[in-house]
Amino acid sequence: GQQLNQSPQSMFIQEGEDVSMNCTSSSIFNTWLWYKQDPGEGPVLLIALYKAGELTSNGRLTAQFGITRKDSFLNISASIPSDVGIYFCAGLQAGNNRKLIWGLGTSLAVNP
Amino acid sequence: GAVVSQHPSWVICKSGTSVKIECRSLDFQATTMFWYRQFPKQSLMLMATSNEGSKATYEQGVEKDKFLINHASLTLSTLTVTSAHPEDSSFYICSATGGNGYTFGSGTRLTVV
Numbered sequence: 453g454q455q456l457n458q459s460p461q462s463m464f465i466q467e468g469e470d471v472s473m474n475c476t477s478s479s480i481f482n483t484w485l486w487y488k489q490d491p492g493e494g495p496v497l498l499i500a501l502y503k504a505g506e507l508t509s510n511g512r513l514t515a516q517f518g519i520t521r522k523d524s525f526l527n528i529s530a531s532i533p534s535d536v537g538i539y540f541c542a543g544l545q546a547g548n549n550r551k552l553i554w555g556l557g558t559s560l561a562v563n564p
Numbered sequence: 565g566a567v568v569s570q571h572p573s574w575v576i577c578k579s580g581t582s583v584k585i586e587c588r589s590l591d592f593q594a595t596t597m598f599w600y601r602q603f604p605k606q607s608l609m610l611m612a613t614s615n616e617g618s619k620a621t622y623e624q625g626v627e628k629d630k631f632l633i634n635h636a637s638l639t640l641s642t643l644t645v646t647s648a649h650p651e652d653s654s655f656y657i658c659s660a661t662g663g664n665g666y667t668f669g670s671g672t673r674l675t676v677v
Contacts (some may be wrong), residue, residue: 455607485666494570494657494668495608540607542666550596552666554607 458541458555465531466563473558474525475541483544484517484524485552490537498539499526521546531562566592568660570669577648577676585643585672587658592667593638594660599631602655602671614641638662648676 456475465471475484483502487495499510501517501524508515515526524543528535541555567590577583587597596615600608612628614620614635622628630652632644641660645652653676658669 487668492655492671492673494568494659494671496668497665500665550661551610551613552598556607559605 454553456541456543456553456555458558460558461556462559462561464561464563467531467533469531471528471531471535471560472525473539473541474523475543475555476523477543477553478522480521480546481524481543481553482521482546484515485542486513486515486524486526487540487542488537489540489557495540528560531560533562533564536560536562566660566662566665566667568594568658568667568669570658570672572672573670574673575675577674579649579676580647582644582646583648583674585645585656585658585674587641587643587660587669589639589660589662589667592660592662594641594662595638596661597635597641598659598661598666599633599641599643600657600659602657604655608657611643645674648674650676652676 458475486498489495499515504521506517512529538557538559540557542552569588571586599611602608611626612620612622614633616635616638620633635641657671659666
């Protein structure tokens with residue numbers, strides 16, 4: 453099935469560093485969602501974006517809905533060990549308001 | 565907030581047996597539920613979409629006779645893996661939406677031996 457281009461695939465950083473990851477698509481999306489998944493758990497929603505250009509924060513997390521509606525990024529500032537996990541972007545395409553399209557995930561490791 | 569309960573969290577079964585996984589929306593009515601399968605270090609793969617009271621819509625390549633989905637009420641959907649084989653071993657995750665976004669269950673680890 454269709455998937456979003458998510459990068460980087462993995463990151464290994466030092467505690468306190470900032471992190472940035474992004475997702476791109478060749479088609480237009482109406483909604484961008486960012487999830488975090490811990491091992492053996494389901495994804496948990498971090499940030500939801502509904503409008504082009506929208507910039508939304510959730511604590512140390514900030515995400516933006518790209519102006520072209522074909523991309524989104526997620527930033528994590530001042531990373532801490534509990535930020536470890538896999539981050540997924542997901543989106544809803546224009547004309548399809550039910551089935552989420554997923555990125556392949558970014559695996560984040562934080563060295564204390 | 566919206567909560568989805570998925571049960572069991574893990575199950576081990578013998579080849580040839582069937583396993584049922586339940587997904588319940590605890591504090592909202594889920595008009596649509598989704599069932600995903602996830603292999604290690606991979607993304608979520610949508611298996612099927614189900615609406616309350618109607619037949620599920622399966623993604624291409626997913627055997628509907630093997631993965632039976634029932635969505636009998638607005639708060640409960642079940643996935644039954646019939647005649648399970650070792651290759652069916654995976655992490656299965658449900659998601660429910662009721663107009664307030666997508667909420668995910670905690671997943672079920674199925675191991676077929």
